[in-house]
Amino acid sequence: MSHKISVAVAGNPNSGKTTIFNALTGARQRVGNYPGVTVEKVEGYLNVDGTRLVIVDLPGTYSLTALSEDEVVARNFILNERPQVVLDVLDASNLERNLYLVVQLLELGVRPVLVLNMFDLAQQHGMDVDIPRLSELLGAPVITTVGHKRKGINELKHAILEHAGRRADSPATMISYGEDLEAEIRSLQSLLDVDEHFKQHARWFAIKLLENDEAVIETIRRRFSAQHELWDKLQRSREKLAHLYGDAPEILIADQRYGFISGLVQQVTTPGVEFRHDLSDHIDAVLTHPVLGLPIFLAMMYVVFYLTFALGQPVMNLLEHGFNLAATVISSFWPAGSDSLLRSLVVDGIIHGVGGVLVFLPNIVLLFFAIAILEHTGYMARAAFIMDRFMHKIGLHGKSFIPMLIGFGCSVPAIMATRILENKRDRLTTIMVIPLISCGARYPIYMLLIPAFFAPKLCAPILWLIYLIGIALAIIAARLLRQTLFKGDSYGMVIELPPYRMPTLRGLLIHTWQRGWMYLRKAGTIILPVSIILWAMTSFPRPSTDTLAGVTDPGQRQAIGISHSVTGKIGKGIEPVIKPLGFDWKIGTALIGALAAKEVFVAQMGIVYSLGEVDEQSGALQEILRRTYSRLTAFCIMLFCLISSPCMATFAVTRKETGTWRWPIVQFLGLTVLAYTLTLITYQVGSLVISRS
Amino acid sequence: MRNRLAVGISTLNDKTEPPNRTALTLDQATAGKTYRVLGVAGGCGVNIRLANLGIFPGQTVKVLRANRVGPVIVSAKNGKLALGRGVARQVLLTAEQDMSENAPK
Numbered sequence: 189m190s191h192k193i194s195v196a197v198a199g200n201p202n203s204g205k206t207t208i209f210n211a212l213t214g215a216r217q218r219v220g221n222y223p224g225v226t227v228e229k230v231e232g233y234l235n236v237d238g239t240r241l242v243i244v245d246l247p248g249t250y251s252l253t254a255l256s257e258d259e260v261v262a263r264n265f266i267l268n269e270r271p272q273v274v275l276d277v278l279d280a281s282n283l284e285r286n287l288y289l290v291v292q293l294l295e296l297g298v299r300p301v302l303v304l305n306m307f308d309l310a311q312q313h314g315m316d317v318d319i320p321r322l323s324e325l326l327g328a329p330v331i332t333t334v335g336h337k338r339k340g341i342n343e344l345k346h347a348i349l350e351h352a353g354r355r356a357d358s359p360a361t362m363i364s365y366g367e368d369l370e371a372e373i374r375s376l377q378s379l380l381d382v383d384e385h386f387k388q389h390a391r392w393f394a395i396k397l398l399e400n401d402e403a404v405i406e407t408i409r410r411r412f413s414a415q416h417e418l419w420d421k422l423q424r425s426r427e428k429l430a431h432l433y434g435d436a437p438e439i440l441i442a443d444q445r446y447g448f449i450s451g452l453v454q455q456v457t458t459p460g461v462e463f464r465h466d467l468s469d470h471i472d473a474v475l476t477h478p479v480l481g482l483p484i485f486l487a488m489m490y491v492v493f494y495l496t497f498a499l500g501q502p503v504m505n506l507l508e509h510g511f512n513l514a515a516t517v518i519s520s521f522w523p524a525g526s527d528s529l530l531r532s533l534v535v536d537g538i539i540h541g542v543g544g545v546l547v548f549l550p551n552i553v554l555l556f557f558a559i560a561i562l563e564h565t566g567y568m569a570r571a572a573f574i575m576d577r578f579m580h581k582i583g584l585h586g587k588s589f590i591p592m593l594i595g596f597g598c599s600v601p602a603i604m605a606t607r608i609l610e611n612k613r614d615r616l617t618t619i620m621v622i623p624l625i626s627c628g629a630r631y632p633i634y635m636l637l638i639p640a641f642f643a644p645k646l647c648a649p650i651l652w653l654i655y656l657i658g659i660a661l662a663i664i665a666a667r668l669l670r671q672t673l674f675k676g677d678s679y680g681m682v683i684e685l686p687p688y689r690m691p692t693l694r695g696l697l698i699h700t701w702q703r704g705w706m707y708l709r710k711a712g713t714i715i716l717p718v719s720i721i722l723w724a725m726t727s728f729p730r731p732s733t734d735t736l737a738g739v740t741d742p743g744q745r746q747a748i749g750i751s752h753s754v755t756g757k758i759g760k761g762i763e764p765v766i767k768p769l770g771f772d773w774k775i776g777t778a779l780i781g782a783l784a785a786k787e788v789f790v791a792q793m794g795i796v797y798s799l800g801e802v803d804e805q806s807g808a809l810q811e812i813l814r815r816t817y818s819r820l821t822a823f824c825i826m827l828f829c830l831i832s833s834p835c836m837a838t839f840a841v842t843r844k845e846t847g848t849w850r851w852p853i854v855q856f857l858g859l860t861v862l863a864y865t866l867t868l869i870t871y872q873v874g875s876l877v878i879s880r881s
Numbered sequence: 882m883r884n885r886l887a888v889g890i891s892t893l894n895d896k897t898e899p900p901n902r903t904a905l906t907l908d909q910a911t912a913g914k915t916y917r918v919l920g921v922a923g924g925c926g927v928n929i930r931l932a933n934l935g936i937f938p939g940q941t942v943k944v945l946r947a948n949r950v951g952p953v954i955v956s957a958k959n960g961k962l963a964l965g966r967g968v969a970r971q972v973l974l975t976a977e978q979d980m981s982e983n984a985p986k
Contacts (some may be wrong), residue, residue, distance in 0.1 A: 681965035
């Protein structure tokens with residue numbers, strides 16, 4: 189590729205921005221992280237006429253204030269990375285509010301390419317936009333598109349190329365904020381001009397200062413000491429404006445922007461045409477109904493989880509057979525009864541270890557797919573609406589529900605999803621309790637233990653019970669946290685209810701894949717090496733031939749082997765601590781492995797009990813477990829695994845999202861202590877009850 | 882630029898208020914009616930967040946749903962927003978009896 193162009197895609201949430209991004213990049217995209225921040229960075233590329241377009245999908249934002257991390261990330265990217273082309277995707281049927289972001293971009297000195305998306309819908313409602321005039325008034329090219337039908341995408345590609353090549357000959361359109369504001373802006377600007385850092389965008393910084401923008405204030409404070417006359421001038425300016433107009437300057441500025449937009453819109457669209465999305469309103473009349481809303485929502489949730497488990501089961505069975513087949517085939521490369529280390533590593537360590545985990549991938553992927561459907565149709569916002577009043581009772585609000593729902597799949601994307609919460613306290617609380625929600629990783633443990641210990645008709649209710657306990661604990665923990673550690677006012681929910689839309693299969697699959705990939709990546713980067721390490725720790729040191737002399741029973745040989753190994757020694761070491769919970773050293777070793785990732789529990793149990801055997805794993809394992817342990821112990825194992833920290837990946841992502849080591853450590857220790865305490869109580873009380881009856 | 886009334890409960894006591902105006906907070910509003918925003922109380926940047934979305938003094942909002950509990954749904958700048966009850970309480974509105982559906986935004 190001879191030539192590269194950097195492109196950023198901005199726009200309101202729900203404007204179809206991601207659909208446009210997907211249309212441009214297709215499968216050629218990957219999810220990473222913005223350096224130093226936790227917001228996911230979605231980047232893709234496209235080759236057009238020998239030029240490579242590197243496209244970054246910025247977080248969807250309504251404006252560029254400092255009130256949410258999304259907005260700060262978006263504007264920092266534009267300021268610091270200086271993409272050559274910035275696309276702003278607009279929902280054509282919501283022009284005024286969508287233009288608000290355009291105005292902010294213009295203020296940043298950006299000359300965007302405007303993508304008037306969902307144009308068909310606007311036209312259907314009789315809206316007529318004078319595209320050339322709009323383009324002229326804003327000094328920006330305007331392309332109309334219908335993202336989900338891929339209309340206008342080719343024109344967009346060429347507009348990007350053309351725009352990148354064009355040098356900025358005329359300055360971007362500027363809004364005048366009226367005499368009084370402009371006077372204050374000018375005086376601040378002149379004070380900022382002297383510093384090289386701020387000279388180029390001095391006007392933008394001046395406006396942001398008047399808007400009381402925290403991030404900008406902090407940035408400028410690093411260069412302008414607290415004694416500098418700038419701050420005094422700023423204070424006086426703000427007071428003056430507040431006094432003149434009876435409202436904070438930031439409100440006045442917003443007012444002026446919308447005033448400009450209003451005037452602009454009147455010039456380019458048919459006046460007086462305002463349409464409502466009637467069908468959406470009709471649907472909402474039912475879905476947000478004070479009486480019907482909640483039952484419908486609960487029914488929806490039930491369907492989601494039921495389908496996830498029901499549809500996932502056959503695929504899981506298939507995968508399980510596949511892995512067992514692989515194990516048998518590979519084992520056969522060695523002569524029967526062979527003691528080969530390599531075979532043991534590959535079959536017991538890797539295939540049974542990691543395979544036992546990947547088997548559950550279908551369930552998780554299905555859940556993410558269902559959640560993606562809820563998000564893309566627009567229903568998720570209504571779910572937040574319905575859940576809001578209940579969330580309030582635990583000190584959170586409706587938006588916290590969404591990451592928690594994702595938490596049923598995997599904590600990692602769930603914790604990342606908390607960025608939609610603007611309030612830091614809400615966010616931290618939600619991050620702390622998400623691990624209590626039974627994630628997909630624990631599912632293997634339940635599926636191993638429940639059928640082994642409980643009658644078939646009890647299986648579903650017991651599973652239900654475990655999930656409910658998790659949810660109940662999350663609720664209690666959230667409430668406690670909001671009253672103690674994260675005490676303070678909440679911001680309250682402000683969420684857009686987008687019109688209901690038909691999702692595109694493509695969009696759904698891409699979105700599902702992005703989240704599912706995080707789970708897979710965890711499997712590859714954490715579970716695989718840990719499985720191997722655990723296998724090694726369980727295989728070495730090997731007992732000498734003397735010790736094994738005379739012992740022919742494979743089960744006994746295996747037991748001796750394990751008790752000699754590192755894992756065995758560690759397990760025995762912690763046995764006194766976990767005995768009151770009803771656990772033995774073998775469970776202990778599995779729990780230690782499970783610290784890395786919960787699925788490893790199953791893998792490690794498999795290793796500890798079947799090392800040296802090549803049978804059909806789960807059936808045999810369940811048999812052995814049933815013979816060895818009591819029902820109460822099995823339940824306690826599940827309880828402990830439910831409450832304790834899910835995995836190292838959770839720890840890592842919590843560290844990233846909170847930016848400090850403090851919270852992941854608190855989370856880890858808190859969960860471990862809670863798990864130990866509750867399991868202890870359960871086992872002791874349970875034993876008492878059983879011995880009485 | 883227009884001069885604006887100072888925001889606050891004191892406006893309710895202002896004797897110079899025209900007689901057919903009543904001020905209420907958004908959580909007291911009636912679904913189906915259109916109101917004009919008098920002001921938004923400041924706490925925690927709520928006022929600027931709402932202003933960015935088109936809810937600020939002088940703007941009209943149409944209330945789409947106001948159940949007895951739970952968030953309030955309004956239409957502002959042709960966008961549908963659900964505002965938590967606490968947030969709704971910060972929005973001061975005036976019900977102008979002669980407000981018609983086609984009033985300019």
